[in-house]
Amino acid sequence: MTGPAVLLLDAAGPESAALARAAAKRGHQVHAATAADGPAPAPEPAGQVVTDFARPDRAVEDITAYARHRGVGAVLTANEYLTGLAALVCAELGLPGNDPHLAHAARDKAAMASVLTAAGVRVPYTRLVHDDTELQDALADLGAGFPCVIKPVSSAGSAGVTVVTSAAQAAPAADTARMARGPYSGQGEAGILVQAYATGDEYSVESVTQDAHTTHLAVTRKQVTGGARRVETGHSLPVRLPPATETAVHREVDAAIHAVGIRHGASHTEVVIDPDGRCTVIEIAARLGAGHIGILLQHALGIDVFAALLDVALGRPAALTPTAHGHATVRFITAPHSGRLTSLTGFPKRGPGVPFVRWRAAIGGPVNAAGANADRLGCFVVTGPDAAEVEQRADTLLRQIRLQVDPTPAPDDRDQLSSASRSAIAP
Ligand SMILES: Nc1ncnc2c1ncn2[C@@H]1O[C@H](COP(=O)(O)OP(=O)(O)O)[C@@H](O)[C@H]1O
Ligand SMILES: [Mg+2]
Incomplete structure (x- = not known):
């Protein structure tokens, strides 16, 4: 083993798994803090501390005691709900982390609106x-x-x-x-x-801050369902905005990052850009973008953002310069209506230009019409050197997918699905 141990707060989900793998690859022992009724950490950690995330004071005590005992030198989380706790734990342990007094403003959207407004950031x-x-x-x-x-x-x-x-x-x-x-x-x-309501096109800005210096890795274009419920159905990066618009967007995002106390770590800032190039910040999260944005950054730009975040958390210089200049997109599949999934055909396979696929809905199981991101059934990533070709290929692959959903689910199916997806931010 080389270097100190690394502790992940909630080590379930694809982004946590990628962080754990990045840490293990570098020879760090990986530990996890988990809730008693939470999902099991994966991959299996070297050890874990079970705590109650709903009681932050208690959780800080449990986690810091555990971390001191195990020689933990970095604390990270990919779980948006735990970013405030991560800031408190880092502050208590003297590790690189965000401002614990401001971290709630990257979670509580009422506080977010106040601190961003006070900082001069345009918000709805x-x-x-x-x-x-x-x-x-x-x-x-x-x-x-x-x-x-x-x-x-x-x-x-x-x-x-x-x-x-x-x-x-x-x-x-x-x-x-x-x-x-x-x-x-x-x-x-x-x-x-x-x-x-902010009118315009939706984007997110993926950033990493180290010692209060921010690098914007990419602007991501979002595909979102229309209508009453807005579910994210795709992300594409990097997007080239007109230079003046990009400057304005980065200025708003920099101010937002500063206002919510992000000093060491990732952020994902969602913005709407109107036809005049004006940018409104919808929300900011003190974590890497979910929805496999880390994989997109890897394939389009050659940035290993998980290794970089590990370095930031350890207080080491992070490699954030692109080593590739391609394009990547993820498309999510949603059900046309709620019911029982009876068949799926044409779902793409991993292969050249399709580095990642994920399907998580069981044939014969319940599915929900898209009401939230957790209702998404699966996704695939397409990458390549040319943005237009990548988008075209992704659209073609999406059109080839055929789903059949029987609209008459068994009565208890909806309960099962909603409890299974309660904690999932992204499939
Ligand atoms: N003020 C707004 N103006 C326009 N669209 C919005 C606004 N707030 C939310 N939305 C839409 O709803 C989606 C989800 O809202 P958001 O505030 O990002 O919630 P969450 O934290 O659950 O992602 C956004 O991606 C966007 O499509
Ligand atoms: Mg959002």
């Missing part, structure tokens, strides 16, 4: 509401009227987010937002958000 006008009277008041106050967006304060993966186009849709959308509490949310989270 946002109201926190606790009851129907406040909801009606906020709808009237939005001025521009409809559409507007009703969303949970601290969920993720589009869960509970509704684009509302009339007053009649507001109450059910508010109920949907209230029900979409993320994991570990405890009792404290009462309100929901009503937000002005």
Whole structure:
């Protein structure tokens, strides 16, 4: 073994697995902090501390005691819900991490709107509401009227987010937002958000900050379903924006990163760019973009972002310069409607130009119409030197996929699916 041990907070999911592999490849022993009822870490860690992520004070104590005992020299998480805890643990252990006093603002979207507004970042006008009277008041106050967006304060993966186009849709959308509490949310989270709708195209900016210096690795174009529920169905990178627009976007993102206290680590900032090139920040997360954006960065730009994040967490210089100049895209497959998946044909296989495929819905099992990212059934990545050819190939492969969904699920299927997908931000 070389170097200190590495601790992952929640070591389940593809991004965590990639971090664990990067650490193991460098000879670090990998440990995990997990919830008693959480998913099992994969790959299997050298050891684990079981704690209650819903009680941050207790979790900090449990995790720091464990980390000190095992000589942990880096603490990371790919789980957005644990980025605040990671900041607290790093601060307690004296390891490179984000500002523990600001980290909540990269999770709680009410706090996010306040600190970003105070920092001069353009964000959608946002109201926190606790009851129907406040909801009606906020709808009237939005001025521009409809559409507007009703969303949970601290969920993720589009869960509970509704684009509302009339007053009649507001109450059910508010109920949907209230029900979409993320994991570990405890009792404290009462309100929901009503937000002005930002018109334009959606992008995200993938960045890594080290010693408060930020490198923007790529701008990513997002494909999102239209209508009331906005599920991410594709990511493509790197996108070349007009230089003036890119400068403006980077300026907003830099200010956002600073405002939410990101000093050492990844960030994923979602923006809408309007036809005049004006950029509105929809949200910022103190983690690597989910949805296999790490794989896209690897294949398009030759950046091993997982190794880089490990270096950042260890306080070592991170390699963030592109070594390739290609293009990569991921396409997600969603069900046309809820029901039981009866057949799947034409799903691409891994091969030249298709470095990654993932299918996670069982034939014969329940599927949901796309309401949140966790409802996505699978995905594939296409990469190559030319952006237009990569996009065209991905679209062709997507068109070849045939799904059959029987619209009459067994009564208990929906419960099964929603509990199975509760903690998943991305397939
Ligand atoms: N204010 C907004 N204006 C326009 N679209 C929005 C707005 N807020 C959310 N959306 C749409 O809903 C999606 C999910 O909302 P977001 O705030 O990113 O929630 P999550 O944290 O669950 O990803 C966004 O990707 C976007 O398509
Ligand atoms: Mg989002």
